[in-house]
Amino acid sequence: MAARTARVELTGAAEDLVRRLVAQHGPVMFHQSGGCCDGSAPMCYPRGEFRVGGSDVLLGRVAGDAPFWMSADQYVYWRHTHLTVDVVPGRGSGFSLEAPEGVRFLLRSRVLTDEEWRRVEAEPPLPTGADPPD
Template identity: 80%
Template sequence: MPDPVGRVEFTAPARALLSRLIEQHGPVMFHQSGGCCDGSAPMCYPRGEFRVGASDVLLGHPADTPFWMSADQYEYWRHTHLTVDVVPGRGSGFSLEAPEGVRFLIRSRLLTDEELAVLEAQPPPTGADLPH
């Protein structure tokens, strides 16, 4: 059976870093806000320390980790598949990977017509749809 269509995934290096961060901090979540292109930095927080709201869109649970995006940002990126990667450099001071000397980074590609049809048949929930 083929993998289900998703909007976001992690590269192997990003999954390895994610595992280390979960060991150190417990369950985490991601939120993507701002940025209009490849290279935008998703923010990684301990789960429950960043409050999502009605203006946020849940893109999925890659690696069992909730990945949220602001609704305004989602309007720009709704036709893209996002890949979370990790690169050397200084991350944001608020994102958990900042002390590691690396940062998470978004790479994107357009969704195929078939992927988009599957995803748009099931609109993602907003922060208003889920308990906080």
């Protein structure tokens, strides 16, 4: 089976931070909710510490094997975009693993190109939290 169209990636700085967080906390995962304030930033948790909802969408894996989930409601708005997770100075959420580091994760986005969108449309639907784990 051909690889899916990339929907999410990390900048080099974000990938370095994720590697440090994995060294400290073990495997991690991301979740992007549709909430306000800190809920609008991608949150990084120890894998298994955040319960994914049945309708949450798995956009892909970053930093090797860290799953990046998005709430279904948020995905409706972001489905036409490619997301890049970056890291910037500032106070992260108290719940996200980067908070004590004095930085926070931030999403940057761009609209998928026509070619990328054609590929996405031809692919099977993205997995959800209701699908059996692979």
